[in-house]
Amino acid sequence: MNPSASEVLGSDGPLANALDRFRPRAVQQQMAEAVERALQQGEHLVVEAGTGVGKTFGYLVPVLMNARRTILSTGTRNLQDQLFQKDLPLVRDALVGAGLGRVPRLALLKGRSNYLCRHRLALAREEGSHGTRGQADQLIRIERWSARTERGDIAELSGIPEDSPLWPRVTSTVDNCLGSECPEYEECFVVRARRRAQEADLVVINHHLLMADLSLKEEGFGEILPSADAFVLDEAHQLPDVASAFFGRSVGSRQLLDLARDSVAEQLREAQDMADLREAADAVATAVAALRSVLGAGTGRGPWARHQDNDQVVEAMNTLVERLGGLVMWLDTAADRGKGLEQCARRANTLRDRLVAFLEPEPDTVRWVETFTRSFALHATPLSVAQRFGERMRAYPSAWIFTSATLAVGGRFEHFTGRLGLEEAQTLCLDSPFDYTRNARLYLPPNLPPPNSPTHTAAVVEAALPVIEANPGGTFMLFTSHRALREAADLLEGRLERQLLVQGTAPRDELLERFRAAGDAVLLGAQSFWEGVDVRGRALSCVIIDKLPFAAPDDPLLEARLAAIREAGGNPFMEYQLPQAVLSLKQGVGRLIRDVTDRGVLMLCDPRIRTKTYGRLFIDSLPVIPTLDSLAEVVGFLMSDDETIHEAAGH
Missing domain, CATH: 3.40.50.300 (P-loop containing nucleotide triphosphate hydrolases)
Structure with a gap:
C-alpha cells in the first residue's frame, strides 16, 4: 500500500532521502493531507500557507501522487518557469525514484504573447521601419534566435527588454492571429505548445490564461480545461483582480494602433491598389493620438464620468468611432483579397463594437479610463465577479484548490471566498513555522x-x-x-x-x-x-x-x-x-x-x-x-x- 502524501513529506519519506536540505514540517504535512483529501473527494479547498510552510511541495506531492489530469495555475510567468523547470522535476524525480507512480507528462503553456509568431516576424521584416537603431538590432537578434529555438518562448531570449516595442510586432494576439489559415500554422509555436498541453498529465499555466478561458475569451485553451480532474491555483490572492479584468471589457490605444499598422502592412501585401484603405488606417491612428491628448497629460486611473461631459473628449471619441467605422468599411470591402485583410476586418469590427458598447452604461459595471505617458485604455469592469466566477468554476466538476500566503484576515476567509463566490469551500489556515x-x-x-x-x-x-x-x-x-x-x-x-x-x-x-x-x-x-x-x-x-x-x-x-x-x-x-x-x-x-x-x-x-x-x-x-x-x-x-x-x- 502506497504511503499518504503526508508520509511522503515525513522524515523517512522520499523527499527527505532525495534532498539534502529537506526538513519535515508538520504544517506542510497538514497541507498535503488536506489537498490529498480534496483531490480524492473533488472538494473546493482554500489554504493560507504562511511563509515557510512549503506550500509548493505541500500541493505538488499529493497532485503527482494523485495521478489525475491537473491544471496548475500560478500568478506570474516567472512562477510558471520556477515550477516547471525546478520544483516539478524535483518532486517528480523523488517520487519516481521511490517507486511511487509513473512518470507524468508535464507541459508549460503561456498566453500567445509569450511565443514568437513566425508570420508576424516576416511582416515586421517586410515592413522595414523599426524605429530606433536599437530596435533594428533587436530585430536581427530575434531573427537569429528564431532559427534555433524549439519552443519559441520569448523568455529564452535575454537582453531585449520586456517592454520593447518590437515584441507586440513579432508575437500574436487573439485579434490578429490568422489561425489555421496562417502560412506558418504547422510550424506555429503556440499550436505546438497547445498540442503538448493536450497530451500532458499536468499543465502549468497562469491566472491570465485560466481566466481568458473561464471568461470565454478564446485563448486556445478551451479544449484542455474540460478534461481536467483538478485545478490548483497558487498565489490565489491575485485571482479576484485578474477575474475582474477578464469578466469586463477593455479597448486600448495599443490595440487600435496595432490594427492600423497591420491594416497598412496587409494592404501593401494583398491590395496595393487600395490606397484609400491605407488612408483610413492612418486616420484611425491620428484619431487615437487626438483622444489621448485631450484625456490630459497625467498618468493614472480615473472614472469615465470625469470625461464624459468634456466637449473635447466627446468630440475626440466620436471622431475615433467614426474613423474606425471608415476603416471597417474599407477592410470589409478588401477582406476577400487575403486572409490577413480578412482578419484585420474582424478585428476592426470587434474594436468598433467595444468602443460603441463602452459608451453605453451597464448596471453593476464601472467605466473607467487608464492613461499612460503616450497611451490609454478604456475599461468597463463588473463591480463583483463572485457570481460569474463561481458559476464558471462549478461548470467544471473537479477539485479546486486555492492557496497563497495571504488569504485570511484575522484567521477568517470570508473576504476572499466572498469575492470569488466560493460558497462551499473548505478552509485551512496554516501559520508560518518560522520562529x-x-x-x-x-x-x-x-x-x-x-x-x-x-x-x-x-x-x-x-x-x-x-x-x-x-x-x-x-x-x-x-x-x-x-x-x-x-x-x-x-x-x-x-x-x-x-x-x-x-x-x-x-x-x-x-x-x-x-x-x-x-x-x-x-x-x-x-x-x-x-x-x-x-x-x-x-x-x-x-x-x-x-x-x-x-x-x-x-x-x-x-x-x-x-x-x-x-x-x-x-x-x-x-x-x-x-x-x-x-x-x-x-x-x-x-x-x-x-x-x-x-x-x-x-x-x-x-x-x-x-x-x-x-x-x-x-x-x-x-x-x-x-x-x-x-x-x-x-x-x-x-x-x-x-x-x-x-x-x-x-x-
Whole structure:
C-alpha cells in the first residue's frame, strides 16, 4: 500500500532521502493531507500557507501522487518557469525514484504573447521601419534566435527588454492571429505548445490564461480545461483582480494602433491598389493620438464620468468611432483579397463594437479610463465577479484548490471566498513555522506625524536612518505610493555609506541581483516589491514600511465598489478597504523572514497601528512578533549575533 502524501513529506519519506536540505514540517504535512483529501473527494479547498510552510511541495506531492489530469495555475510567468523547470522535476524525480507512480507528462503553456509568431516576424521584416537603431538590432537578434529555438518562448531570449516595442510586432494576439489559415500554422509555436498541453498529465499555466478561458475569451485553451480532474491555483490572492479584468471589457490605444499598422502592412501585401484603405488606417491612428491628448497629460486611473461631459473628449471619441467605422468599411470591402485583410476586418469590427458598447452604461459595471505617458485604455469592469466566477468554476466538476500566503484576515476567509463566490469551500489556515518570536522584532517608531501629513515621508526617512545604519545587512523600504518613494530617494541621496537602489532606475530583477550581491544595500520599492520577492539571509534583515497599504481612495474601481456596499447598507471600510489593506500588509511583511536562519526587524511607520481600533486587526493578522519600544533596543537586536540560530534551511 502506497504511503499518504503526508508520509511522503515525513522524515523517512522520499523527499527527505532525495534532498539534502529537506526538513519535515508538520504544517506542510497538514497541507498535503488536506489537498490529498480534496483531490480524492473533488472538494473546493482554500489554504493560507504562511511563509515557510512549503506550500509548493505541500500541493505538488499529493497532485503527482494523485495521478489525475491537473491544471496548475500560478500568478506570474516567472512562477510558471520556477515550477516547471525546478520544483516539478524535483518532486517528480523523488517520487519516481521511490517507486511511487509513473512518470507524468508535464507541459508549460503561456498566453500567445509569450511565443514568437513566425508570420508576424516576416511582416515586421517586410515592413522595414523599426524605429530606433536599437530596435533594428533587436530585430536581427530575434531573427537569429528564431532559427534555433524549439519552443519559441520569448523568455529564452535575454537582453531585449520586456517592454520593447518590437515584441507586440513579432508575437500574436487573439485579434490578429490568422489561425489555421496562417502560412506558418504547422510550424506555429503556440499550436505546438497547445498540442503538448493536450497530451500532458499536468499543465502549468497562469491566472491570465485560466481566466481568458473561464471568461470565454478564446485563448486556445478551451479544449484542455474540460478534461481536467483538478485545478490548483497558487498565489490565489491575485485571482479576484485578474477575474475582474477578464469578466469586463477593455479597448486600448495599443490595440487600435496595432490594427492600423497591420491594416497598412496587409494592404501593401494583398491590395496595393487600395490606397484609400491605407488612408483610413492612418486616420484611425491620428484619431487615437487626438483622444489621448485631450484625456490630459497625467498618468493614472480615473472614472469615465470625469470625461464624459468634456466637449473635447466627446468630440475626440466620436471622431475615433467614426474613423474606425471608415476603416471597417474599407477592410470589409478588401477582406476577400487575403486572409490577413480578412482578419484585420474582424478585428476592426470587434474594436468598433467595444468602443460603441463602452459608451453605453451597464448596471453593476464601472467605466473607467487608464492613461499612460503616450497611451490609454478604456475599461468597463463588473463591480463583483463572485457570481460569474463561481458559476464558471462549478461548470467544471473537479477539485479546486486555492492557496497563497495571504488569504485570511484575522484567521477568517470570508473576504476572499466572498469575492470569488466560493460558497462551499473548505478552509485551512496554516501559520508560518518560522520562529518569529526569537528571530524577528517589530518596531513602531514613536512621534511620527499622521500618514496624510506633508512631513510624514521626511519623518519616516529620519526615523529610518539610524536603523539602516545599525543594520549590518540589507534594508527594504516599501512605500504605498511612487510619490513618497521618489521623495524618500531624494532625501536619502548622499546620506548613506552603502548602496542605494531605487525602483524605476533599472529592471526589478537587476535591482534585486545588485541588492543580494551588495549584502548591505538599501532598496526603495513600491507595489511590485511588496510580493513575489525572495531575498534570504543577512542581505535582507530589515523591512521598513511607510504606511498601512490602504488603496488610493480615488481609484475608480474602489470608489464604485465602496459606493455599492454603502448603498446595500454595508460598511465599505470594514467590509472591503480594511481586509484588502490587511492582506497587502501581510504580503509586504512576508519579505522579511524567508528561511529558518533569517532574522530581522520589521519597522511600521504608520501611527494608526497604535491610535486606531482597527490597528489591532493588522497586528493580529501578522505572525507573533515581539515589539521593541526604543531605538536603542532595535539597534541592539540588529547588531547582536544570535548564535543559537544554526538550524539548516529546508524546502
